[in-house]
Amino acid sequence: xxxxYEAMSSLRAVRRLKxxxxxxxxxxxxxxxxxxxxxxxxVQPFRIVVVKSREKLEKIEAWYQQEWARYxxxxxxxxxxxxxxxxxxxxxxxxxxxxxxxxxxxxxxVFCFNPEHMAITDAGLDRPSVVGGGSVYTAVQNTMLAxxxxxxxxxxxxxxxxxxxxxxxxxGIPPEWxxxxxxxxxxPILRGHGPISRRPVNKLAYFDSWGDxxx
Ligand SMILES: Cc1cc2nc3c(=O)[nH]c(=O)nc-3n(C[C@H](O)[C@H](O)[C@H](O)COP(=O)(O)O)c2cc1C
Numbered sequence: 302x303x304x305x306y307e308a309m310s311s312l313r314a315v316r317r318l319k320x321x322x323x324x325x326x327x328x329x330x331x332x333x334x335x336x337x338x339x340x341x342x343x344v345q346p347f348r349i350v351v352v353k354s355r356e357k358l359e360k361i362e363a364w365y366q367q368e369w370a371r372y373x374x375x376x377x378x379x380x381x382x383x384x385x386x387x388x389x390x391x392x393x394x395x396x397x398x399x400x401x402x403x404x405x406x407x408x409x410x411v412f413c414f415n416p417e418h419m420a421i422t423d424a425g426l427d428r429p430s431v432v433g434g435g436s437v438y439t440a441v442q443n444t445m446l447a448x449x450x451x452x453x454x455x456x457x458x459x460x461x462x463x464x465x466x467x468x469x470x471x472x473g474i475p476p477e478w479x480x481x482x483x484x485x486x487x488x489p490i491l492r493g494h495g496p497i498s499r500r501p502v503n504k505l506a507y508f509d510s511w512g513d514x515x516x
Contacts, residue, residue, distance in 0.1 A: 308449045311494045314392075315454025316399035318487030323407045327451050331486070334447035338440035346418035347437045349444075350472050352409040357471055361483075362403035364467055368460040369400040388498075399456065403485060410444060411461075412437055412482040413474055434481060441482045454489035457482055 303311075323331075328351070335349060352358060373393060380389050403409065414437045421433040441457060448455040461468055461483045468480055503514035 314456040316395040317490040340436035364464040
């Protein structure tokens, strides 16, 4: 099995996925990885709806296509779309592929959360609250690392939050629950996980004072 640091350093977005089914034992391990995640007060205020129904995925795909098109308008006008060496163009093409093939993925993992079960310690601050998400995205990251270990491609998506009402109605999600991550998973069509481009650590981590980097 892939070593942990190798998994973390090659966990890139994989948007071209085969429709081949995921064996039940592998899906069970991926979901177990989510369940192991730490959450505030160990309350585990998240649930996962695994969508495999073609009929439902077709509806979801239509919503995703609309939101992806809306989200990428500016990106498309800022690049030469025939320049395949441009990383933005490559992302756009992979994203277009996903938007046109969501109906065909073997599973879409919809992460739901219940804010009533969360101690959201930054809720009263004069800025957008982030802490509540921390009791879901730990599970999201565990899920994606498990996919990496199992040779499955995946990508964290959030554009379907714009269509939360429709998603809740389609999947029977109770009123008090929200949705915050939608992860299509499947075997990669191309190379799958691989090199990632990130800021160097000394631009992200400081020692004792903001801006003071040691490494
Ligand atoms: C909070 C969050 C939301 C994201 N939403 C989307 C999305 O809706 N659609 C999509 O194609 N990718 C989405 N991504 C994937 C990012 O675009 C991707 O991780 C980032 O560009 C880095 O790409 P790489 O992992 O391939 O290096 C999201 C990632 C995060 C962390």
